[in-house]
Amino acid sequence: MGKIHKDWGASLILLLPGLLLLGAFIFLPLVQTIVWSLFRQEVFGGPQRFIGLSNFSEIWADSTFWVALINNIQFGVLSVVLQVGMGLVLAALLDRGVRRLKVFYRTVIFAPIVVSTAAIGLLWSLFLDPNIGPIQDWLSMLGLPHPRNGILGEPDTALYGVIFVGAWQYTGFMMVILLAGMQSIPEELYEAARMDGCKNIRAFFNITLPLIRNVIVTAILLTVISAFKVFDLVYVLTNGGPGTATEVLASYIFRNAFEFSNIGYANAMSVVFLGIALAFGFVQHRLTRRW
Amino acid sequence: MATNLFPKTRKLAFFMHLFLGAYAVMILFPLSWMFIGALKSQREMFTNPIGLPESPNWSKFAEAWDAGVRDYFLNSVIVSFFSVLLIVFISAMVAYALARMEFPFRRTLYLLIILCFAIPMHAVLVPVYVLLSETNLLNTHLGLILPYAAFGLPFSVILMYSFFYEFPSELEEAAKLDGCGPWRRLWYVVLPLSKPILVSVAIFNLVSVWNEFLLATIVMTSREVQTLPLGLVRFRDQYATDWPGMLAAITMGSLPLLIIFMLFQKYFVKSMAGMGK
Incomplete structure (x- = not known):
């Protein structure tokens, strides 16, 4: 469609509120984060001392930073397996598997998305609690090992507990995205394939999967990006602990800025975080060519 | 009519429903545990973590609302x-x-x-x-x-x-x-x-x-x-x-x-x- 109006004044009025908001809350802070990462600052509003790239060499040597980064990576990889993997299975069953109860299953499986992650975290921290939660009883009933301090209370299992709760909440989201992709495949393709003797599970691998390739890539990227942004879940379930077992980048940045009075350092980590986010954004942009 | 992913046998349909049903239970169970737990007494949370409360106590909702x-x-x-x-x-x-x-x-x-x-x-x-x-x-x-x-x-x-x-x-x-x-x-x-x-x-x-x-x-x-x-x-x-x-x-x-x-x-x-x- 053509541009039907060449009126710079009117354009400016339409754009102004949006530009002001983006400028004040995204662009200006973006520049400030980068500039302030070169300074040392201990108190909000307090003095800033220029220290060049020292914050970044400190990050390089900071073992907690690396623990957090590796936790984020584990979070991303396992979430892709759990959420996109299970999401694919569920979507396939709803798309061309069962014929009854579809809306019921979809509604139930999707429902946790509309509940806040904070509330889900609170619910699961009680559900997994070694004293009042049922999980502990079930594990012992099944004769499985059950950590004395609960799954979230032991350094070896805490991260997996958090990843599981994340998957419990978000698998429905992935399912819905993948299902929408599957439903946009024209029925004729399946009919034609059936004429050629390709049906059932083979049709899934030869038709469904290749045709929703882009949707799968998007689902994987969305999952990985949100795994790098995870904060609420960790904050509510384990607060980064025990020790640093579930520390992630967002919680470590948050702690440095607002608990440890290490503001310049938090900004430097934000810059690293930003680099990761932009890299994923770039990959997403190139692979899906949505825009 | 849509062609199915799997051959249309009753047995397979049963297993697909079993899988989806089990998944739905995994979502619904913690949510209902949350709601039912709100009706229990503090003591029942320990003695009876999974079951229904003996006499549901609705007052916690009003208390939390006001608190x-x-x-x-x-x-x-x-x-x-x-x-x-x-x-x-x-x-x-x-x-x-x-x-x-x-x-x-x-x-x-x-x-x-x-x-x-x-x-x-x-x-x-x-x-x-x-x-x-x-x-x-x-x-x-x-x-x-x-x-x-x-x-x-x-x-x-x-x-x-x-x-x-x-x-x-x-x-x-x-x-x-x-x-x-x-x-x-x-x-x-x-x-x-x-x-x-x-x-x-x-x-x-x-x-x-x-x-x-x-x-x-x-x-x-x-x-x-x-x-x-x-x-x-x-x-x-x-x-x-x-x-x-x-x-x-x-x-x-x-x-x-x-x-x-x-x-x-x-x-x-x-x-x-x-x-x-």
């Missing part, structure tokens, strides 16, 4: 309503200008908006906090509404841009001949015909704003202005051992959006599925 859930709920309603309203209208204005108007740096602006979409709030937390503190917006509703609106814009603009771009321009041409300026064309011609995309954008942003936690934690430090997710977590810190009370509070905090979702689930699913396009 703060009411205020958190109202704060969430105010913040979400105005954030979503701003996002919908401002992103429609920006997207319309991008899709229909000619102005310098149009292409650059579009690329900048895509760039903004990739920038998470997490990475600019400190400067945003400083800005809100310098403008005296900490602990005010506006202090959350404005940044939420800003961070909701990029994706909403992208969604609406692609909608407006494919929107036939004949109607607007006609309106233009009748002497309508761009503002009135957007308001009277385009927006009334864009309801599906407006609803999608509104729902998508409602879910993320209603549940936002990180920024709320640093902006809303005084109890009276806290939104639901934050309030519920503070509730735990305050009433650490009152488990039925906690569960009652979480149940009430989760219900509003769950009810809206049940009523309009078709629109929710469509809106969220749009993320994958």
